[in-house]
Amino acid sequence: MAEPFWLSLRKQFTPIHLLGHAVLFGVGLVLLYPLIFMILAGFYDKNEFMTTVLRVIPIPEEPTLANYRALILGSKDAAVSTYMTNSLIRTAYNTFWALLTSFLAGYVFARLKFKGREQLFLIMLATQMIPGTLAIIPTYLEFARFPFAGGNYIFTGGTGILNTWWVYLIGGPAINIMGTFLVKQSLEKVPIELDEAAIVDGAGTLRIIFQILLPLQLPIMAFIAITTALGTWNDFITPFFYTNSDKLQTLPSAITRISSVGASPGAVINYPLIITLSLGITVPAMLIFFFFQKYIVQGLANTGIKG
Template sequence: MLLGHGRLPRVLAGGALVVFAALWLTPFVWALATSFQQEQDVASPGLNPIKGALTLESYRTILDRGNIPVWAFNSVLIATLVTVLTVAVSTLAAYGLSRGTFRGRRLLLAVTVSSIMVPPQLLIVPLFQQMLALDLVDTYWAVILPQVVAPMMVFILKRFFDAIPRELEEAARIDGASELRVFWSIVLPLSRPIVAAVSVFVFIGAWNNFLWPFIVTNDPDLMTLPVGLATVKDAYGVVYAQNMAGALLAAAPLILVFLFFQRRIVKSVATTGLGGT
């Protein structure tokens, strides 16, 4: 749009996109190359990302020292449950804030928006005390429940629900539909793009969450993949090839999720104004 129309502007725009894509992929390619090398080759000086023979030694070390299948299962289970519960709670809360007429709605909305600015680290101590009081420490629910409350997702969904024409809901109510029926049959089908985008964002956040699962779990069989990989240490200090291999193992599922849902994410951002919220 800035360069105008024609062949030359398209070529310039395409070239700029290629340059930005190359800059974005450079760290990933470097990490991938590092993970397939021996440690002595990685530590040798030089800017060449591949300095020696390629090997799977780093991956074999991580798989031998760590319980990758159990940690991966825990991550999938926790991220899936967090996503399902967060979307369920956030959609209902957002619909109530968007369509509700109860007393204190504005105050509740203000509290929801202001809670977005609260750093999660400030809540670690009270949340841990609460998990202790409920005897949930070292359980799946201790990792899952604190992540279900997502004010940002409530606000995003509320903004989308505000844009849905109320005439559609009024027509359904005239036909005898209850409030829950209107929400389930009218609002949610119209909100599939934003719900899909929120689900992907919540899943990625739950999968990458390291601090809270690290604090609230001590049992190795309950660790998530990021926490479990952090426990696989070497006695000789920092091992770059092994660290890169662990990071790529943890990121691989997220890359697959993004590839499968890329069009849905882009469509939701383009059609719902998510990028401006």
């Protein structure tokens, strides 16, 4: 005789289980609180926000949708469509080059034999230990002295490629060292006999790379794409330090510039708009991570790395 439904339900929801769910709910609520605060703060007018003592759950007396309209349509304070477009273009461009260079570099270090291969790979890994902030000034000088650009001749005068799209097009693509390491580790687990069998069947190098080895690395490539996209989407340093035109800003750098507008005595900074634009950065990144987190775990698992 089948067990009654209420009895099986009672066995599942024991006091220990209920306590565990309560703890998880409380921890989840604490972690989600900043997001809840940002959503509610977006309904404030800037004057009410500055004159109101905020409660734990900020609820405005006169809610407004102006900040969310600005996030979607833009406003006189923020050309959001331009910032969003720049962010999307940079993210797609950098992600494409990260995938291409990571896979090809990983293939070179995993499959090709040449003198100094291991030493070169170790040098590449060692560069990961250098803090990124140390490269800001050298990179700025490199862009400013870029030959035959922005009035420069050779290493003198002019502005180089500063404040142009070339900052993104030249400064963005690079060998993704972490991605190269993961692809190398994964390819080394693929038997070399697979390549040899393909050669016997008449396959060339490009066919082996893109039709045989690449499909085996899709979890790794998904991991590289997700992490690169998130890193580029949240990048603040590149547009803030190397550009000053409003037409070249991305969302992270634009928020900083908006927060400094009206910083003169007596001016009211539009914090609700800044918080709402920050929400526009946060939510896409959260959705990407939420829907593709399994690829992150699977990509790392396929390299044989255990965390």
